[in-house]
Amino acid sequence: xxxxxxxxxxxxxxxxxVPYRVSSRTRETADTWTLHLxxxxxxxxxxxxxxxxxxxFGVGEVPISTSGDxxxxxxxxxxxxxxxxxxxxxCAVNEGDVVGVRGPxxxxxxxxxxxxxxxxxxxxxxxxxxxxxxxxxxxAHRDDFGVVNLLVGARTPADLLFTEELERWRLRPDLDVxxxxxxxxxxxxxxxxxVTRLVPKxxxxxxxxxxxxxxxxxxxxxxVEALVAGGLEKDRIYVSLERSMSCGVGHCGHCQLxxxxxxxxxxxxxYDRVEHLLGAREL
Amino acid sequence: MRTLDExxxxxxxxxxxxxAQLELIVGCAKNxxxxxxxxxxxxxxxxxxxYLVRRGRVVLTTHVPARGxxxxxxxxxxxxxxxxxLFAPYAWHFDARALDDVRAVAFDGECLRGKCDDDPxxxxxxxxxxxxxxxxxxxHTRIRLLDIYGDVSGS
Numbered sequence: 001x002x003x004x005x006x007x008x009x010x011x012x013x014x015x016x017x018v019p020y021r022v023s024s025r026t027r028e029t030a031d032t033w034t035l036h037l038x039x040x041x042x043x044x045x046x047x048x049x050x051x052x053x054x055x056x057f058g059v060g061e062v063p064i065s066t067s068g069d070x071x072x073x074x075x076x077x078x079x080x081x082x083x084x085x086x087x088x089x090x091c092a093v094n095e096g097d098v099v100g101v102r103g104p105x106x107x108x109x110x111x112x113x114x115x116x117x118x119x120x121x122x123x124x125x126x127x128x129x130x131x132x133x134x135x136x137x138x139x140a141h142r143d144d145f146g147v148v149n150l151l152v153g154a155r156t157p158a159d160l161l162f163t164e165e166l167e168r169w170r171l172r173p174d175l176d177v178x179x180x181x182x183x184x185x186x187x188x189x190x191x192x193x194x195v196t197r198l199v200p201k202x203x204x205x206x207x208x209x210x211x212x213x214x215x216x217x218x219x220x221x222x223x224v225e226a227l228v229a230g231g232l233e234k235d236r237i238y239v240s241l242e243r244s245m246s247c248g249v250g251h252c253g254h255c256q257l258x259x260x261x262x263x264x265x266x267x268x269x270x271y272d273r274v275e276h277l278l279g280a281r282e283l
Numbered sequence: 284m285r286t287l288d289e290x291x292x293x294x295x296x297x298x299x300x301x302x303a304q305l306e307l308i309v310g311c312a313k314n315x316x317x318x319x320x321x322x323x324x325x326x327x328x329x330x331x332x333x334y335l336v337r338r339g340r341v342v343l344t345t346h347v348p349a350r351g352x353x354x355x356x357x358x359x360x361x362x363x364x365x366x367x368x369l370f371a372p373y374a375w376h377f378d379a380r381a382l383d384d385v386r387a388v389a390f391d392g393e394c395l396r397g398k399c400d401d402d403p404x405x406x407x408x409x410x411x412x413x414x415x416x417x418x419x420x421x422x423h424t425r426i427r428l429l430d431i432y433g434d435v436s437g438s
Contacts (some may be wrong), residue, residue, distance in 0.1 A: 125432040191357045192355065
């Protein structure tokens with residue numbers, strides 16, 4: 001069977017970016033956008049948890065986790081917060097512009113291993129973006145899991161990502177959703193408080209549950225404490241780490257954390273394997 | 284339908300108290316309800332009551348000039364609303380409002396303080412439990428002070 005150029009898979013970990021056109025973009029918050037990308041040549045097929053290096057031509061390249069479902073047609077979604085020169089440039093692209101993409105890189109959320117048990121997905125801030133494909137996978141294979149919990153924390157209601165999708169998820173009878181913010185105006189009807197306070201309320205059988213956690217490192221630390229207090233073993237808890245990833249293939253060493261290179265060995269790690277590194281002040 | 288005694292005995296904050304102590308506490312308690320949006324108490328008012336939330340949620344708020352009402356923390360079933368009844372000058376530091384239709388157990392603070400004065404063992408037991416609640420909220424507040432979602436650097 002002949003393969004069309006558009007269906008050609010880019011070599012994994014290729015050092016040269018392939019061109020993707022911005023088919024649309026969605027404003028998530030004041031400083032965060034989701035870019036919807038369509039391939040112009042070879043495709044990249046990241047799996048939940050993996051990241052791509054996204055290149056704003058002439059400005060630079062940044063690692064961005066995939067936030068969309070693996071579509072099979074090579075289209076990508078990346079949710080980007082404008083915090084520096086490259087991410088600001090990426091958030092400012094227009095529909096029709098072309099960006100470069102390399103990847104996919106890194107490890108994936110352990111959805112196969114989690115099958116058969118309860119799932120608790122804990123997201124802080126923009127950490128919901130890397131977890132979104134894991135959650136949508138679990139919902140698409142709902143019978144494979146027991147109780148599925150989504151716990152979301154953000155700084156304020158205005159900082160919540162994917163708000164329309166959150167509302168749809170809330171309406172699902174087969175998904176327990178908790179959303180809380182650290183601060184809110186008085187008319188906010190949702191919960192106010194740390195995301196860790198949602199953990200004890202999650203319905204889960206700790207003996208067979210798997211936790212996927214992504215957010216600022218401090219948030220993940222306190223979330224893991226709450227999960228462990230709730231009976232989860234550390235080897236059932238997975239976190240996604242972020243460091244200054246540059247090459248994406250473990251050559252440059254920018255993302256080194258002790259013996260690990262986050263781009264090659266992560267970004268998704270089983271917590272018991274990185275706990276000692278996260279607590280080390282010398283690293 | 285569960286009795287007041289059972290509701291109080293099963294609540295986390297009163298867990299482990301003996302039946303005589305529970306009886307003293309129940310003597311200061313009554314069931315109350317608040318419609319969604321209704322105020323439980325207002326900042327500066329005398330703090331003569333505290334609440335154990337049974338159903339619905341309560342939010343603590345304060346008024347900030349130029350920002351309006353700001354939500355500080357929401358409290359869920361099983362949680363205690365208010366500890367200002369324990370300490371002079373016995374006045375509320377914040378407003379409290381029902382986020383949903385709320386059912387709660389209200390405790391007469393003056394009644395309980397009197398029983399604690401008469402029975403120091405009960406007083407110590409209650410103070411220990413409220414100290415746990417206060418420390419838990421303090422730790423969460425400290426973490427929130429770190430503004431963990433706000434400090435982002437990168438390229």
